[in-house]
Amino acid sequence: MLEIKNLHASVGGTEIIKGLDLSIGAGEVHAIMGPNGSGKSTLSYVLTGREGYEVTEGSVTFQGKDLLAMGIEERAREGIFLAFQYPVEIPGVNSATFLKEAVNAVRKHRGEDPLDAMTFLKLIREKREMLGVQEDKLKRAVNVGFSGGEKKRFEILQMAMLKPVFAVLDETDSGLDIDALRVVADGINNLRDPKRGMLVITHYQRLLDYIEPDKVHVLQDGKITRSGGKELALELEDKGYGEAAA
Amino acid sequence: MTAPMDTATAEARPQEGRQKQDEAVENAIREKYKYGFYTDIETDRVPKGLNEETVALISGKKEEPEWMLDWRLKAYRNWLEMDEEDARWAKVSFPPIDYQDAYYYAAPKKKEGPSSLDEVDPDLLDTYEKLGIPLREQEVLAGVKNVAVDAVFDSVSVATTFKKELNKAGVIFCPISEAIRDHPELVKKYLGSVVPPGDNFFAALNSAVFTDGSFVYIPEGVRCPMELSTYFRINAAETGQFERTLIIADKGSYVSYLEGCTAPMRDENQLHAAVVELIALDDAEIKYSTVQNWYPGDENGVGGIYNFVTKRGACRGVNSKISWTQVETGSAITWKYPSCILQGDNSVGEFYSVAITNNMQQADTGTKMIHIGKNTRSTIISKGISAGRADQTYRGLVNILPKADGARNYTQCDSLLIGDECGAHTVPYIQSRNRTAAVEHEATTSKISDDQLFYCMQRGLDAEAAVSLIVNGFCREVMKELPMEFAVEAQKLVGISLEGSVG
Ligand SMILES: Nc1ncnc2c1ncn2[C@@H]1O[C@H](COP(=O)(O)OP(=O)(O)OP(=O)(O)O)[C@@H](O)[C@H]1O
Ligand SMILES: [Mg+2]
Numbered sequence: 001m002l003e004i005k006n007l008h009a010s011v012g013g014t015e016i017i018k019g020l021d022l023s024i025g026a027g028e029v030h031a032i033m034g035p036n037g038s039g040k041s042t043l044s045y046v047l048t049g050r051e052g053y054e055v056t057e058g059s060v061t062f063q064g065k066d067l068l069a070m071g072i073e074e075r076a077r078e079g080i081f082l083a084f085q086y087p088v089e090i091p092g093v094n095s096a097t098f099l100k101e102a103v104n105a106v107r108k109h110r111g112e113d114p115l116d117a118m119t120f121l122k123l124i125r126e127k128r129e130m131l132g133v134q135e136d137k138l139k140r141a142v143n144v145g146f147s148g149g150e151k152k153r154f155e156i157l158q159m160a161m162l163k164p165v166f167a168v169l170d171e172t173d174s175g176l177d178i179d180a181l182r183v184v185a186d187g188i189n190n191l192r193d194p195k196r197g198m199l200v201i202t203h204y205q206r207l208l209d210y211i212e213p214d215k216v217h218v219l220q221d222g223k224i225t226r227s228g229g230k231e232l233a234l235e236l237e238d239k240g241y242g243e244a245a246a
Numbered sequence: 247m248t249a250p251m252d253t254a255t256a257e258a259r260p261q262e263g264r265q266k267q268d269e270a271v272e273n274a275i276r277e278k279y280k281y282g283f284y285t286d287i288e289t290d291r292v293p294k295g296l297n298e299e300t301v302a303l304i305s306g307k308k309e310e311p312e313w314m315l316d317w318r319l320k321a322y323r324n325w326l327e328m329d330e331e332d333a334r335w336a337k338v339s340f341p342p343i344d345y346q347d348a349y350y351y352a353a354p355k356k357k358e359g360p361s362s363l364d365e366v367d368p369d370l371l372d373t374y375e376k377l378g379i380p381l382r383e384q385e386v387l388a389g390v391k392n393v394a395v396d397a398v399f400d401s402v403s404v405a406t407t408f409k410k411e412l413n414k415a416g417v418i419f420c421p422i423s424e425a426i427r428d429h430p431e432l433v434k435k436y437l438g439s440v441v442p443p444g445d446n447f448f449a450a451l452n453s454a455v456f457t458d459g460s461f462v463y464i465p466e467g468v469r470c471p472m473e474l475s476t477y478f479r480i481n482a483a484e485t486g487q488f489e490r491t492l493i494i495a496d497k498g499s500y501v502s503y504l505e506g507c508t509a510p511m512r513d514e515n516q517l518h519a520a521v522v523e524l525i526a527l528d529d530a531e532i533k534y535s536t537v538q539n540w541y542p543g544d545e546n547g548v549g550g551i552y553n554f555v556t557k558r559g560a561c562r563g564v565n566s567k568i569s570w571t572q573v574e575t576g577s578a579i580t581w582k583y584p585s586c587i588l589q590g591d592n593s594v595g596e597f598y599s600v601a602i603t604n605n606m607q608q609a610d611t612g613t614k615m616i617h618i619g620k621n622t623r624s625t626i627i628s629k630g631i632s633a634g635r636a637d638q639t640y641r642g643l644v645n646i647l648p649k650a651d652g653a654r655n656y657t658q659c660d661s662l663l664i665g666d667e668c669g670a671h672t673v674p675y676i677q678s679r680n681r682t683a684a685v686e687h688e689a690t691t692s693k694i695s696d697d698q699l700f701y702c703m704q705r706g707l708d709a710e711a712a713v714s715l716i717v718n719g720f721c722r723e724v725m726k727e728l729p730m731e732f733a734v735e736a737q738k739l740v741g742i743s744l745e746g747s748v749g
Contacts, residue, residue: 022492048704051696070704082702088701092719098705101715105706158705 001026001197002067002166007058009046016042018222024166027194031208032201032232034219035241040201041085043219044184046170048082049075062166077109079165083155083172085201090142095154100141103161127160132180147153148175156187168198173207182212185210205233252424252493276575281539284374285481288355289400294484295346298322300365301454306350308423308457311430321443321453321522333447333554336610337639338579340552343517350455361710370397370404373479393504396460396476400485403458408472415471417501418463421492425461432463436494438626439586440523440560448554448581449520455522456490464499464530473729475504478518478543480540480551486517495530497563502729503535511541513549515578520555528590533571535728536584537736540576540741545634547606550578557584561593561622561630570597570613571727573736575743578607583641585614586651588622595624598724601735602717602743603636603668612642612673617650619685626657629721632668639671644685646678653683662720664747666714714741 002024009017016039024030035038045053047060049072060067067075090098104114115123128135133153143151152172159167169188173181188211192198200211208216208230216232217224220241226232292303301322305315340701354367388603396419403421412419418429426433443453460476479604480487495501518540524532534557543550553576559568570584580603597613616625622642632638644655661670672689694716702712718725718737728736 050700072700073706073708076704084701088695088697090698090701090719092722093715098702098715101707101711102354102702102705105711109706110475162705244592 001063002199003028003059003061004057005061007043007046008056008062009042010054010056016222017046019170020219020222021222022081022217022224023201028214029198029200029211030215031213031230031233032199032219033203033216033221033236033241038219038224041082041170043223044082044085044170044199044201046073047075047168048080051153057213073105081150081159081162081164081167083159083167083169085174087146087151087155087169089144092142093142094138095140095142095200096124096138099158102158106162119131124161127157130190131157131160132183133157147178152176153180153184153187156184158189160187163191164196165200166199167191168199168201170201171207171211172200173202173204177205181207182210187214195216205237208233250310264583271366280470282673283597284368287367287369289487290353290355290410291349292351293458294349296348296455299352301579304455304457305355307351308426310423310426313430313434314426317438318454321337321450321463322455324444324625324698325447325450325454327726328444328447328450328626330447330528332472333581336581336641337637337673338581338608340579344496345451345554346519346522347484348490351457352481352485353398354399354404354481369406373481375401393473393475396421396474398458398460398476398478398489400457400479400481400487403460407543408616412474413472416468417463417470418461419568420461421476422456422459422461422492425492428536429461429463432484433492433682434525436525437492438523441521441524441556441674445556449521449556452488452519452521452556454492455486456722459489459491460493460503460520461491462493462497462501462503462533464501467497467498469499470501473502473504477506480516480518480558484514484516486519489518489520491520491522492525494525495527495532495566497527498529499527500533502532503534504535504537504729504732506537506539506555511544511549512592515543515550515552517552517553517554517708518577519579520557522555522557522584524557524559524568526559526561526563526566526568526590526593528666529565530563531567531569532559533569534584534730535732536570536572536574537728537732537745538572538574538576539739541578542576542605542607543578545605547578550607551576553577553580553582555582558583558587559585559595561590561595563593564590564619565592566590567594569594569727571596571724572600572611573599573721573724573728573739574599574601574609574611577609580607580609580708582609582611583612583613583615586624587616587618588624588653589618591619592621592623593619594622596727597626597628597643598622598727599628600721600740601629601638601640602631602740603633603748604743605634605636607634607636608638609636610639610641614643615655617644617646617653617680620650621652621654622650623654624656626655626659627658627723628657628661629724630661630670631664631720631744632661632670633664633744635667637669639673641673641675643675645679646680646683646685648679650680651682653680655683655685657685657687659689660685661689662717663691663693664695664744710741710745713744713747717741717744 096141118152217227540551
């Protein structure tokens with residue numbers, strides 16, 4: 001469903017992604033690991049169309065369409081979702097309102113009617129309980145005053161509400177305590193679906209104990225230097241990137 | 247405004263921007279103003295120009311008593327002595343205004359004054375329907391809170407709804423011209439008592455030629471049974487609108503009042519110089535909300551309303567309270583400082599403001615809180631949003647007089663910039679002559695962040711919906727002060743007035 005070919009991308013004139021190939025099929029979960037600054041978040045921004053991330057070469061095809069030709073919101077509406085490494089605070093904007101606007105924007109794109117208040121509340125309650133997000137969080141402003149872990153849970157709650165076709169999870173496990181990690185991993189596993197692809201960015205093999213990836217890739221200096229099964233994650237944990245990549 | 251004793255000036259201009267997102271932000275700005283239509287209706291006008299005869303003609307059209315004409319003429323002579331230059335201290339610029347090249351009175355021609363809603367010209371009813379203003383009482387559904395409306399069209403009030411229900415409660419809600427005829431004792435006592443005719447150039451002009459506006463009197467101990475509102479519509483070309491509103495809340499009473507304003511799109515600038523006076527006696531409370539959406543001019547700054555307004559409330563009684571809430575999105579130029587004179591001990595003044603300027607709009611707005619009585623308290627929350635090439639200034643004065651023991655003020659001014667070509671300025675004047683008083687001031691300036699825009703858009707919102715959401719969030723503290731009935735409308739307006747500010 002997602003086909004990345006010889007992707008080169010630069011930020012502020014500096015090339016960060018330097019010829020990356022990756023192919024992810026429907027229903028597959030791939031993990032990307034790699035040292036700090038290797039370009040993992042950059043890749044997620046390139047895929048989601050963030051301004052300032054300039055593709056200089058290569059192509060990305062999503063469900064047969066040229067992903068790079070689409071605008072940010074168009075990609076989102078087509079089903080690309082990013083769980084942010086650093087979720088953004090939006091003061092004064094009620095979290096539930098934000099979710100509703102997002103869900104309805106996507107529904108509209110799919111030619112569906114907006115959700116009425118009752119249905120929306122029912123749905124949000126169900127997802128919220130599954131992810132252990134307290135009700136009062138949704139009455140607060142988006143991510144404002146949320147702890148690091150709460151922000152990450154809210155990202156997954158949004159993902160559960162938006163039901164994306166392809167999700168990139170950028171270090172969703174960072175900053176989670178052990179219980180939260182399990183809840184979030186369960187949430188992600190619940191969203192595994194034969195029609196849905198996922199790219200999980202992480203530094204820790206621990207997450208991959210819960211979310212078993214179909215493939216693990218090592219990203220170093222803007223390129224994928226190794227790919228393998230989930231045992232590669234164990235090897236990386238053991239030997240570090242330097243040796244494992246060699 | 248008086249010379250400041252302590253002046254703090256914080257100015258902010260955005261730094262160099264991050265290219266693409268900002269390019270999108272700066273992209274051709276096209277404002278959609280959906281109230282810009284003109285109603286083709288036969289109009290009765292007094293001849294162009296301004297002199298004592300014009301003043302007398304207006305007074306005559308209104309069938310005013312002698313004392314009112316005298317009052318106007320005095321104001322007119324006072325105005326002649328004044329210099330418009332003296333009103334140009336605000337950070338706005340506009341070419342000289344030719345006061346002789348305008349009409350001062352325009353009214354839809356009517357067969358006979360409408361004594362009931364059924365007699366209102368159907369063209370006018372249609373106009374208000376198009377504007378979304380309910381003038382047909384019977385249409386209000388059971389369970390929905392009623393709002394009484396006074397509809398002012400150019401220089402006259404064309405309809406006032408729910409008069410009977412209000413009468414039952416003893417509330418007087420009528421056009422000010424009617425009040426001058428029917429309640430002269432109240433008008434004589436209070437008109438000009440908060441904003442004297444010679445207060446400033448535009449107030450003097452208004453006092454000479456004011457045409458219509460609303461009069462409200464809430465008797466002692468009465469809580470007004472419904473929201474009151476006045477809807478001002480400028481329709482005729484080359485005509486100034488000089489509204490005059492007077493609201494008196496007698497002891498222990500309460501009223502919530504809202505005004506809305508729109509005008510057709512025209513290439514010429516039109517002057518709207520209003521005066522609003524509020525009086526709250528012991529334990530009374532007035533909540534005054536404005537949703538100002540005059541035509542702002544086009545993206546190149548052609549046309550639009552000059553909104554030069556003097557609004558002031560006097561908390562005359564002990565424990566009285568006056569609260570101003572304004573959402574200012576329209577007008578080419580806004581010059582407006584709704585203020586509170588806190589005379590009564592323990593009286594409270596509040597000012598909640600959202601001002602949005604886009605394209606070439608200019609706004610210099612803020613408030614004055616004059617603390618005279620003991621333990622008087624004031625709160626100022628100002629949210630300024632600037633986009634396009636617009637320029638905006640918050641100008642506020644907190645003045646604590648020697649006898650105001652225990653006075654308190656809290657001021658918070660936040661500015662939000664969209665794009666790289668707009669400006670925001672904060673000019674808070676603070677004068678304190680009482681050692682027991684406490685004054686607190688906070689100010690922030692921020693740009694709408696790329697992170698926030700990207701986050702919203704990654705969730706499927708388009709750029710405009712994202713900006714509208716973020717800006718509404720930024721204004722939330724003020725929006726929540728609006729009466730429920732109008733809050734939704736105001737939120738939409740925020741989105742509309744920023745249309746085109748991002749690509
Ligand atoms: N806006 C920017 N301007 C210049 N350089 C940038 C910018 N954003 C990222 N970079 C650089 O790009 C490189 C890759 O950053 P990226 O955030 O993609 O790394 P990462 O693999 O996600 O790291 P981490 O594991 O720490 O999250 C880094 O060297 C970073 O400094
Ligand atoms: Mg990263």
